[in-house]
Amino acid sequence: MRPGTAVVAALLAATIPRALVAAPALSLSAELGPELDTNAHRTTPETGAQVSSPLLRATLSAGLKLRLGLRHVLTLDYGGGAKVFMSDGARSADEGVQLGGASWGIRTGRALMWVSGTYYDAFQRVSVRDFRSGSGSVGVNFSPGGGAVAQLSLGYRGLEYKPLPAYSFHGLTGSAQLGWRLTSGLGEAAVDWDLRVSYAAGLRVFAGDVTASPGRCQVGTGSACTEPEQRTDLHHGLRAEIAYQGPAELSFSYLLEANRSNSYGESYTRHALALKFTAHLVWGIYLAAKGTLQLSRFDDPYLVSEVSTLSFLTIDDENRSSLVLQLARDLGERFSVLARYGLYVNESSAQVTAGATDPTVTGYLRHTVFLGVRFEYSR
Numbered sequence: 001m002r003p004g005t006a007v008v009a010a011l012l013a014a015t016i017p018r019a020l021v022a023a024p025a026l027s028l029s030a031e032l033g034p035e036l037d038t039n040a041h042r043t044t045p046e047t048g049a050q051v052s053s054p055l056l057r058a059t060l061s062a063g064l065k066l067r068l069g070l071r072h073v074l075t076l077d078y079g080g081g082a083k084v085f086m087s088d089g090a091r092s093a094d095e096g097v098q099l100g101g102a103s104w105g106i107r108t109g110r111a112l113m114w115v116s117g118t119y120y121d122a123f124q125r126v127s128v129r130d131f132r133s134g135s136g137s138v139g140v141n142f143s144p145g146g147g148a149v150a151q152l153s154l155g156y157r158g159l160e161y162k163p164l165p166a167y168s169f170h171g172l173t174g175s176a177q178l179g180w181r182l183t184s185g186l187g188e189a190a191v192d193w194d195l196r197v198s199y200a201a202g203l204r205v206f207a208g209d210v211t212a213s214p215g216r217c218q219v220g221t222g223s224a225c226t227e228p229e230q231r232t233d234l235h236h237g238l239r240a241e242i243a244y245q246g247p248a249e250l251s252f253s254y255l256l257e258a259n260r261s262n263s264y265g266e267s268y269t270r271h272a273l274a275l276k277f278t279a280h281l282v283w284g285i286y287l288a289a290k291g292t293l294q295l296s297r298f299d300d301p302y303l304v305s306e307v308s309t310l311s312f313l314t315i316d317d318e319n320r321s322s323l324v325l326q327l328a329r330d331l332g333e334r335f336s337v338l339a340r341y342g343l344y345v346n347e348s349s350a351q352v353t354a355g356a357t358d359p360t361v362t363g364y365l366r367h368t369v370f371l372g373v374r375f376e377y378s379r
Contacts, residue, residue: 033372040090053087166208191246248279294347
């Protein structure tokens with residue numbers, strides 16, 4: 001063994017417990033099937049004609065959890081997905097994603113201290129809304145008893161918005177969460193109630209300059225303009241959620257999201273209500289439903305860019321009001337067949353004009369219909 005290799009091996013042996021106290025926990029899942037998307041480019045009547053197209057969707061995810069020694073836990077996750085459109089007019093919207101994460105936890109008494117990192121990358125044939133994001137954080141989970149769990153974290157995040165580099169940003173992040181679990185009943189009649197309240201904030205230092213209000217621009221321009229000052233946002237989110245787990249599963253959440261920016265047109269307040277429901281119907285068929293209603297208020301008379309309304313979500317998420325319904329039935333221990341329908345419309349929004357608010361809802365409509373097979377494995 002080379003001297004350098006021996007030194008590295010000695011350091012690892014001294015700092016990382018090698019004995020597994022339990023078998024590794026492994027999970028795998030995959031989904032494959034055709035889908036119909038009635039608005040492949042996600043356009044509004046103002047931005048272009050809608051293109052409807054069938055496509056092939058595939059997703060894959062894997063997770064591994066290792067307990068090392070009596071106090072250490074290592075968790076690794078990786079996933080990916082792709083959408084390939086069949087119509088020529090929609091091929092530019094072909095999309096692929098990959099995402100991964102890793103965390104290391106050390107338990108001391110009732111506390112779990114951890115460090116984690118995540119990575120996400122979306123790439124389209126023609127880049128319209130894809131981005132690359134990475135983050136790292138440290139935190140602690142504490143269980144004071146009585147079913148309560150508290151979490152504190154501090155981290156750093158960077159995001160590259162590929163279509164418009166000026167909207168790339170980086171900055172510190174922090175969050176705090178408090179949750180309670182209450183159990184009632186015994187045996188098969190037992191039900192759980194979970195209540196969670198969390199707050200998260202992030203400083204976003206952008207690569208681009210600020211946009212000035214029309215009043216600060218040269219006379220006669222009639223529109224906003226940029227100024228040589230770095231854009232900086234402070235993004236907040238306060239969420240409350242209550243969940244029920246019994247014969248059926250039900251959760252309701254409320255999110256208050258606020259963005260305060262030194263750039264014109266980028267400050268807003270958003271309210272989001274979400275309801276999730278899962279229940280068994282008949283013949284082994286399960287129904288899952290998720291509905292989201294968003295209402296926003298923008299601080300300036302009009303929006304400079306649609307990017308200001310984006311929360312940079314994943315391939316299967318939409319920052320809009322939506323309704324998703326899914327029917328699934330097991331075909332065996334690891335396979336199931338499912339049908340999923342999604343409806344997406346613009347959030348309800350208003351903008352400030354001379355101290356009053358005016359509705360500014362633009363037309364947006366998108367339907368998706370998916371039929372596929374799902375594979376799941378865990379041990």
